[in-house]
Amino acid sequence: MPQASGTPAAPQTSRASRKRYRKIVRFAWIFLAQAWWYELFLPRIGLRRFAARGRTARLQFLAQRFRVLAVDLGGLMIKVGQFLSARLDILPPEVTNELQGLQDEVAAEPFDKIREQTVAELGMPLESAYAFFDPTPIAAASLGQAHRARLSPALAADLGFENVIVKIQRPGIDEIVAVDLAALRRIGGWLSHVSLVSKRADAPALVEEFAVTSLEEINYLHEAANAERFTADFAGDPVVEAPVVVWERSSLRALTLSDVSAIKITDVEALKRAGIDPSVVADELARVTFQQIFVAGFFHADPHPGNIFVTPVAAVAAGSSSAGSETARSETARSATARSDTGAGVKWHLTYVDFGMMGEISDPLRAGLRNFILAAVGRDSRALVASLGELGVLLSTADTDELERAMSALFDRFGGLGIAELQTIDPRELEAFGRQFGETIRVLPFQLPESFLLLIRTISLVSGVTSALDRDFNMWDAVDPFARTILSTNGRDALRDLPQQALAYGTTLARLPRRMDELATRIERGQLAVRTPEVDRRLRSVERSVNRLGSAIVFAALLVGGVFLRSTDEVLGTVLMATAAVPLLHLVFTLRRR
Incomplete structure (x- = not known):
């Protein structure tokens, strides 16, 4: 896998690549020139109010122009727009709102090129690899596209299923990704020298975060490993399903998975026709999501409605029998023994697909999340702000008094309310509070780590899906059992960590005389800084x-x-x-x- 480091120049591979590189860099130059004129030059000559007057319109226009550029270029540019739309920590809402609707849907690649790519990746003729391969894709994105297919009879009999989905990368996408990352790294280097940007965000670090995620996404073997790890995490849970990886027909740029297409999770009418209670689906989705986050520590970071199906057990059994095998793989066996019953007595699964974007909870992040959840459930604004510091969200220089007051106001007014209850509040009150809270957040020096950003994205998407299934669904109630588990284990964790804490306190006490001496020295030299x-x-x-x-x-x-x-x-x-x-x-x- 290419290394995500350095700031290389544009790869001189082809004329089209150089043109693409210049187009991206030129857009960045226009943005930087505009930002310098309105945000630095005009305020310095006394025109700050004039510059601020049209800021919203300028930002919206800039986001619209980037959206046009992203759709025109494809490649990683659409991914960049989607990445930036989630960076509420560093970008104003005028930009993020405009980019939220950016869809990764582009024209399909000609089938002749897809055939060549598939044959080159699998090392065999398409007719030998599959009994049938649909030339019309079911989805086409900037990095690749997906086709329905059927396995050859011998392989289908061995695996226990024949219907599959084949994901194929677009030919030449490696070169496009390399060019886009080179341009982004160059722009990130420029931004690191602009104080207006560098004091709010580490642009090169953001680019590298995006680069690592993008390089993993075009590695289909990485996605296949993610799918199998996710399946193993929920091996004992009869509700959760995932497609089976067909390793015999998978490679770095081609991925074959069992076809698990079923009812789209937000299709409420289809769920009701199948005898499935949408509110129960919402409960299970929330439970499974928090199970991934707080128990497994490995979660699906892109759980939008297109990536989660609700699969009736009867449909799964029928699909597996079409392969002519009485003993299917473990995934079919678990489907037949599921115990996810709704009020109508119908058994079903939550079936996840697309494991290219996954999040992982490290031990420090897990500890910070534990304190964050405890503070949120307890409506303790001071503890919540402290937990944000533990998570690495707030920088040490942040003045958190205003944030504590804002969180207290948030808990006092909206804490514990469900979606339906929030909809009864005067929209003007919500808008005024949101504006004030957003201004408080944006003046603080903080930047979300990628893992925490993925976590916020996941909970936000799941919250939207559960609300579509059940307007009265309350996410606080869903997280409460996990918070209680954390509370019950908190004491044991404290006892387990007691020796380590004692050592830390002893080290602090040992260093205290030296630090007091350093403080006295700084006072004598007049080097003590006080924020007023x-x-x-x-x-x-x-x-x-x-x-x-x-x-x-x-x-x-x-x-x-x-x-x-x-x-x-x-x-x-x-x-x-x-x-x-x-x-x-x-x-x-x-x-x-x-």
């Missing part, structure tokens, strides 16, 4: 007054000097008098702004 927001605000006001005074002095000096010099040097005197207009304009605009 009110004083800082007043100092900025004084600084602006001094700048206005300086402009007035420069204006007067140029004007008077020009008047006197006109009698001896008319040209120089006129130039000085004309130049006096610059500080005059600065003075007028700053006074008007005041």
Whole structure:
């Protein structure tokens, strides 16, 4: 797999690649020039209010232009838009809202090229690999497309099923991904030198996060391993299903999976016709999601409605029998013994597909999430903010007082309310609170780690699906059993960690005299810094007054000097008098702004 590091120049592989690279970089240059003019230059000459007046419209236009560029180029650009649409921590809502609807749907690749790619990957003729291969794709994305197929009789008899889905990467996608990542790394390097951006986000790190995820997504062997790990995690759960990987017909750029297509999870009418209660499906989906996060520590990070099916057991049994085998693989056996019964007595599964994007919970993240959940369930705003620091979300320089107050207000007003209850609140109140809370969040120096971002994305998507299934569904109730489990194990964890904590406290006490001495030294040298927001605000006001005074002095000096010099040097005197207009304009605009 290519390494996601460095800042290489554009790969000089073809004229089309160079043109693509220049197109991406040119768009970034236009954005940077616009940002410099409106966010840095105009405010420095006293036109801050004028620059802020059209900021929303400019950001929306920029997002719209990027959306057009992404659809035109395809490749990783659509993935970039989807990645940025989730970065609520660093981008304003004007941008994220515009990019949320960006769909990874492009024109299908000609079947002749797909045939060549498949034959090259599997090392055998298409007719030998499959008894049937549908030339019309069921889905076409920027990186690859999917086709229905049937396995050859001998392989189908061995596996216990014949209907499969074959995912094939687009020919030449490796070169496109390399060009796109090279352009993104170059842009990330530029942004790291722009203080307006670097003080809010680590652009090169964001690019590398995106690069790692993208390179994993085009490695179909990685996706296959994810699918098998997910299946193993839920081997004892009769509700959860996943497709079986056909390793005999899979490679780095081709992936064959058992066809598990069934009822789309948000198709409420189809669920009811099948005798399945949508509210029970919502409960099970939430349970399975939190089981992945808090128990398995390995979760499906793209659980949108197209990636989750509800499969009646009868349908699974019928599909497996078509292969002519009485003893199917373990996936069919588990389907026949499922115990997920609804009120109508119908047995069904939650069937997940597409394991290209997965999240993993590390031990530090698990501990931080434990404290986060405890604080959220207990409506403890101070503990919740502290847990955000443990998760690496808030930087050490963040002033969290305002965030604590905002979280307290959030808990007091909306804590514990379900979706249906929130819909009864005056929309103007929700909008005003959202605007105030968003402003508080955006001024804080924080950046979400990728694992935490995937977690937020997952819970957000699942919340939307459960609400579509049951308007009265309450996510707080769903997470409560897991919170209780965390509470019950918290004491045991504390006892287990007691020796480690004692060692940490002992180390802190041992270092305390030295740190006190360092503090005293800094005080003596006058190096102690104290944050005083009110004083800082007043100092900025004084600084602006001094700048206005300086402009007035420069204006007067140029004007008077020009008047006197006109009698001896008319040209120089006129130039000085004309130049006096610059500080005059600065003075007028700053006074008007005041």
